[in-house]
Amino acid sequence: MTTKTVVIVGASRGIGKALVENFAKREEFEVIALSRNLEKMQADFGVLSSVKCFEFDLEKDVKNQAEKIFTSIGKVDYLINNAGFLVNKPFEEITGQELQKSYQINLFGVFETVQAIIPHLNPSSSHIVNISSMGGFQGSMKFAGLSAYSTSKAALCSFTELFAEEYKNSSIAMNCLCLGSVQTEMLEEAFPGYQAPLNPAQVSNYISDFTINAHKYMKGKIIPLSLTNP
Numbered sequence: 001m002t003t004k005t006v007v008i009v010g011a012s013r014g015i016g017k018a019l020v021e022n023f024a025k026r027e028e029f030e031v032i033a034l035s036r037n038l039e040k041m042q043a044d045f046g047v048l049s050s051v052k053c054f055e056f057d058l059e060k061d062v063k064n065q066a067e068k069i070f071t072s073i074g075k076v077d078y079l080i081n082n083a084g085f086l087v088n089k090p091f092e093e094i095t096g097q098e099l100q101k102s103y104q105i106n107l108f109g110v111f112e113t114v115q116a117i118i119p120h121l122n123p124s125s126s127h128i129v130n131i132s133s134m135g136g137f138q139g140s141m142k143f144a145g146l147s148a149y150s151t152s153k154a155a156l157c158s159f160t161e162l163f164a165e166e167y168k169n170s171s172i173a174m175n176c177l178c179l180g181s182v183q184t185e186m187l188e189e190a191f192p193g194y195q196a197p198l199n200p201a202q203v204s205n206y207i208s209d210f211t212i213n214a215h216k217y218m219k220g221k222i223i224p225l226s227l228t229n230p
């Protein structure tokens with residue numbers, strides 16, 4: 001059986017952690033788990049022999065860090081850009097630092113991670129999946145307080161379309177999933193007490209199947225994944 005390699009950025013908690021656990025159950029996968037919190041990932045995933053963990057910070061010299069990691073792991077089939085940062089504050093109270101951090105983690109860091117991984121992608125076929133938000137999906141319901149977060153996620157959607165256009169004749173596919181609310185620490189910290197209709201394990205089932213299969217049918221697509229309407 002051929003082993004496939006999936007890189008998951010933002011793997012220490014929430015949806016990223018559930019994605020690592022989901023792929024680790026599939027025999028044919030090697031899972032590369034990236035986040036700032038190496039100790040937590042090693043504690044959580046240490047028993048999973050197909051998982052390798054690396055410290056990775058989307059706020060620090062991203063391209064250099066990413067190149068070092070990708071050079072050490074061999075060919076990559078799938079990359080899931082799942083890490084995210086959410087600030088929920090009235091527009092006039094959002095600081096320059098919070099705005100910068102939102103774009104650094106939700107867009108600029110993704111941009112540089114993708115630049116670094118291109119030489120390491122499987123030349124026959126690869127799929128990059130960006131995890132955006134319904135808040136960044138055109139025409140969706142918007143929430144007060146999320147101007148930094150949702151604009152950075154909208155930019156991630158736009159990046160997906162632009163990358164796909166530039167790489168349309170290549171073996172590299174990129175798509176984007178815009179998630180609705182999922183019960184994670186990020187959601188609880190931003191909207192205390194709110195109950196989401198889905199948990200990370202449920203969503204990771206969909207995202208992992210999408211990552212493995214969707215590029216056979218679509219490129220550069222921005223897909224809403226939400227039980228709410230609109």
Ligand SMILES: NC(=O)c1ccc[n+]([C@@H]2O[C@H](COP(=O)([O-])OP(=O)(O)OC[C@H]3O[C@@H](n4cnc5c(N)ncnc54)[C@H](OP(=O)(O)O)[C@@H]3O)[C@@H](O)[C@H]2O)c1
Nearest residue numbers: 010011012013014015035036037058083084181182184186
């Ligand atoms: N939960 C929701 O309702 C919801 C809805 C729509 C979209 N989303 C999106 O789904 C993705 C996952 O969300 P979640 O709810 O699972 O979030 P979460 O619980 O806050 O987890 C975020 C992950 O991102 C990593 N991360 C944060 N800053 C990082 C940095 N500077 N460098 C590297 N990794 C970093 C964190 O790891 P470390 O802290 O260890 O670095 C963590 O593993 C995010 O992109 C989020 O925007 C979530």
